[in-house]
Amino acid sequence: MDNRFKQAEFATWVGIVLNGLLAVMKGLVGWLAGSRALIADAAHSASDVAGSIAVLAGLRTAQKPPDADHPYGHGKAENVATIIVAILLIVVGVEIALSASKVFFGEVPSAPKGIALIAVLISIIVKELLFQYKNRLAKKINSPALQAEAWHHRSDALSSIAAFVGVLGSIIGQQMNYPILLYLDPLAGLLVALLVIKIGYSLAKESGLIMMEQVLDKEETEPYIETVQQVRGVSRVDELLARTHGHYIVVDIKISVDPTITVAEGHSISKKVKEALLKKHSNINKVFVHVNPYSQEPS
Template sequence: MNRYQKAQKVATYGVLGNLFLLIIKLWAGLAFHSQAMLADGINSLGDVFASSMTFLGNKVASRPQDEDHPFGHGKAEYIFSFLIAIAMLAVAARTLYSSFMSIIEGNTIVFSPFLVVVCAATILVKSCLYVYAKRAASQENNLLILANAQDHRNDVFVTLGTLLGIAGSSLGWNFLDGAVGIAISLWIAYTGVVIFIKAYRVLMDTGLGETTYRRIADIVSAVDGVDHIDSIEAKPVGFQYILFVKVSVDGEMSVNQSHAIAATIRYSLKELGDVSDVMVHINPC
């Protein structure tokens, strides 16, 4: 099973698990007037959408290079991530409004042990999804799977907050339910912003970070025959990137010798797992 097939499997489990949680959370929230549970349910709706977009985005990204896409379809992961981020921000805004209104209008919860059961089921399902996705992300070095794993982990903490709101309301602290709903909304918004920034950086071809640049520069400098590095640039193509390396060598060496140096640089850098291809340009020193 390759990295794309593993991502499809993770996304499928995510859709099924989140769909199950969505149904029971929304029913419980409406039945017992819990804004925290409704907020958690809407968060699960966002999770269903996110897992669906992950499935579709990964399917597109797995397509090989073709005449219209010589660098492949890897950026599809980030285009779909961009859509997920916008949807999450919209969900956060709607939930935030509902939670504020719950506090202002003084809504009360009809407490039921079933609310606690729903929270416990959510924590169990999400913990299992997190462990599975985290293991898959480590095995495949797949950033999209890792993002799904982190989303499942975050939901465990969000549901713990929902449980706190329900417990507080059962003691007569009805404002706590709306307050937890606000906290969940802010958490959803924060997650959306993080995804938005990551997608934006790739789609806008943001350059290499200092640590990555230094790692690449050390490899290039160690190649015998390289006098100095002129420039190192990168073009993100999904979870990997194409490197454009310019180096200077002895101007008196033969073309064959300079090409051998370029080949050594290329193959050395392609050993890095996050490098798709390397273009090397040789300048005379």
């Protein structure tokens, strides 16, 4: 197992342990304190645990080397894990929204107890620290699954802030005899739900594009083309297609060479093109080169 996956797996396990503890704490305190927002927040943390387990499975699959059935490697397993996390977020968001909205259809709200505020503050601090840690690591090792998990933590931190406002507002409303403020707690729960659904949709959409093998745009592939043009013997880059395959890039390229050289010489040039791309661009993992005889019109 290389260092990249060791770091990602360690970070995932940290998330599983801390999220598990937070989910239990917020769920218990939310139930004792009578806070819909905090119970919704606990469900969000619980979904983090399930998402982290999916990410862990994806990371372990993604590190497997290419085989006969998967010649491009198993990198997309991370994107599959990301989609699972996204679906979990959407499902949890819908469930939270349904629960929180009941109060707007006849159910009389009540203010939660003050202990709920302490639980929410602890959650905000822990979740934001987890986001900062995993977001920086995800960028460092280029892991889409870990990036998704990081934003899952950020969404939990933001939902905890919403829960804090809701709980505090409801308590103030009860103490100052402003019944309207009692609705802030369930309203915060509904806001949390919408935030969770939005983040889940964004993650699913991004990973879906990768799964559909959308190629990188011209601006992103320009550095690759410049690298190939510097290889001696390459007369022209006819076409370069690059696509994300999990945490790495797969490149398919067509080059034109002098039509009078031997097949062996053309093969040597294609090998140099492959070596140049792999050496200069660490995010590229696979390169497939097609050699064309040079002519005035690109092949």
